[in-house]
Amino acid sequence: MQNFQFHSPTEFVFGKGTENEAGFYVKKHGGSKVLLHYGGGSAVRSGLLSRVKASLENAGIACIELGGVQPNPRDTLVYKGITLCREEQVDFILAVGGGSVIDSAKAIAMGVPYDGDFWDFYSGKSPEAALPVATVLTIAAAGSEGSGDSVITKEDGGLKRGAGSDLIRPKFSIMNPELTCTLPPYQTACGATDIMAHVFERYFTNTTEVEITDRLCEAVLLTMIKETPRVIADPANYEARANIMWAGTVAHTNIVGVGREQDWNSHGIEHELSALYDCAHGAGLAVIMPAWMEFVYKHNPLRFAQAAVRVWGCQMDFEQPENTAREGIARFRRFLRSIGMPLTFDELGAKVEDIPALVEKFGIGDGRTGGFVKLSAEDIAAIYRIAAAPTLL
Ligand code: NZQ
Ligand code: ZN
Numbered sequence: 527m528q529n530f531q532f533h534s535p536t537e538f539v540f541g542k543g544t545e546n547e548a549g550f551y552v553k554k555h556g557g558s559k560v561l562l563h564y565g566g567g568s569a570v571r572s573g574l575l576s577r578v579k580a581s582l583e584n585a586g587i588a589c590i591e592l593g594g595v596q597p598n599p600r601d602t603l604v605y606k607g608i609t610l611c612r613e614e615q616v617d618f619i620l621a622v623g624g625g626s627v628i629d630s631a632k633a634i635a636m637g638v639p640y641d642g643d644f645w646d647f648y649s650g651k652s653p654e655a656a657l658p659v660a661t662v663l664t665i666a667a668a669g670s671e672g673s674g675d676s677v678i679t680k681e682d683g684g685l686k687r688g689a690g691s692d693l694i695r696p697k698f699s700i701m702n703p704e705l706t707c708t709l710p711p712y713q714t715a716c717g718a719t720d721i722m723a724h725v726f727e728r729y730f731t732n733t734t735e736v737e738i739t740d741r742l743c744e745a746v747l748l749t750m751i752k753e754t755p756r757v758i759a760d761p762a763n764y765e766a767r768a769n770i771m772w773a774g775t776v777a778h779t780n781i782v783g784v785g786r787e788q789d790w791n792s793h794g795i796e797h798e799l800s801a802l803y804d805c806a807h808g809a810g811l812a813v814i815m816p817a818w819m820e821f822v823y824k825h826n827p828l829r830f831a832q833a834a835v836r837v838w839g840c841q842m843d844f845e846q847p848e849n850t851a852r853e854g855i856a857r858f859r860r861f862l863r864s865i866g867m868p869l870t871f872d873e874l875g876a877k878v879e880d881i882p883a884l885v886e887k888f889g890i891g892d893g894r895t896g897g898f899v900k901l902s903a904e905d906i907a908a909i910y911r912i913a914a915a916p917t918l919l
Contacts (some may be wrong), residue, residue, distance in 0.1 A: 527788070535697075536696045536698060536699055537588075539700045539701065540702075542703075543700060544630070546581050548581040550585055552587050561611050574662070590610065590616065592607050592610055595623065604630055604634055606676060608644060611638045618660070619657055619658070620661075621662070622896065625665070628674040635693075636655075636691070638656075643801050648680075658697045660696050660698045660700075662734055664705045666721065666773070668774075671775060673835070686798070715754065719808040723815050725747055729747075730754045733785070746773050795906060796811050799876055809867060809874060809879075811912045812862045813870060820918055827851045828851075834855075835850065838854045840854055870908075881914075882907070
């Protein structure tokens with residue numbers, strides 16, 4: 527195991543009715559004037575936004591609103607939010623929504639105290655200050671409610687890029703699984719896929735002797751395999767929703783990934799798809815993650831065979847562990863299919879002729895990138911081609 531430092535200061539407030547405590551927690555964490563940030567309307571339609579506003583009012587917290595965050599959130603609304611917060615002297619940002627709303631809130635939080643362009647933080651610069659951010663989560667997916675990450679798309683040029691800092695880890699996250707019962711099955715499945723991908727990006731590692739994090743990863747994956755079909759069949763199943771919601775957080779605070787080298791190439795390769803086609807991140811991952819697996823499994827077939835046996839219930843082929851590895855990847859794809867995810871470029875609406883442009887935008891030139899396997903631009907093109915015509919089904 528490698529040395530590590532793990533800082534996860536978020537206060538998680540989990541369970542039925544907890545959104546009514548939003549005002550109490552804003553006050554507890556020092557907020558007096560809040561920017562209430564939300565998405566395209568689901569939080570308004572469900573009455574959630576009204577309940578949160580009432581809770582803030584009861585606690586004597588002033589608030590202003592900025593809705594309209596789109597999935598794959600854009601820089602244009604972030605600039606608007608930064609100006610608004612400065613004009614109104616906002617000292618706390620409360621995101622009510624999913625990963626997109628939370629990431630937009632985090633971007634605004636870094637931008638407000640910064641003299642330059644907030645996009646600098648999405649081009650490699652580290653922030654030195656940020657307004658405090660908190661969340662009321664409405665979808666189990668991105669894990670942004672517990673992560674120090676934010677992903678924003680620059681409209682001009684369609685660049686989707688990430689920023690990371692402990693400064694933007696939420697102060698608190700309110701997590702009521704009931705709020706996720708209104709999610710359409712497709713969005714639920716996209717979220718589930720993202721959660722599983724967050725674990726796989728950590729699971730496939732060159733670091734040895736990482737039994738504790740291997741087992742934690744496997745626990746999250748097994749939970750998702752059991753609970754996702756239950757909520758697809760019965761969207762109002764509170765207990766299954768609750769298990770998925772907490773799995774989503776555990777998958778991405780990095781508690782399952784500490785002390786091991788990780789590989790985030792599938793996410794990077796996917797981000798080019800959601801930037802170009804504006805597809806859901808989870809749907810893009812359903813197409814890319816198994817394609818990446820198909821491309822890299824030979825690097826360490828035993829690690830893939832371990833996942834196949836422990837997570838997918840495959841029989842170990844001791845003579846040829848590569849067969850077991852391949853069966854595990856095929857079962858992953860069958861699972862994704864069973865929850866309604868796309869598996870190919872075609873099904874996602876992506877085009878083979880765009881592959882050179884996707885690789886170009888990925889932007890590694892003659893370099894290599896990755897943890898488990900270091901990929902060149904040609905390797906990335908090969909992964910897109912596998913995603914267009916997968917063989918392990
Ligand atoms: O905008 P509204 O009307 O709220 O609708 C949303 C949106 O259309 C809807 N929705 C959310 N909660 C709902 C609901 N509909 C009905 N009932 C509810 N309770 O769901 C749609 C998707 O929402 P979004 O916030 O985009 O989903 P998600 O949480 O999957 O976030 C995706 C974004 O997070 C980024 C992705 O790249 C993508 O941009 N990621 C962020 C990460 C992070 N910050 O740590 C890590 C991830 O790997 C990921 O890259
Ligand atoms: Zn993700």
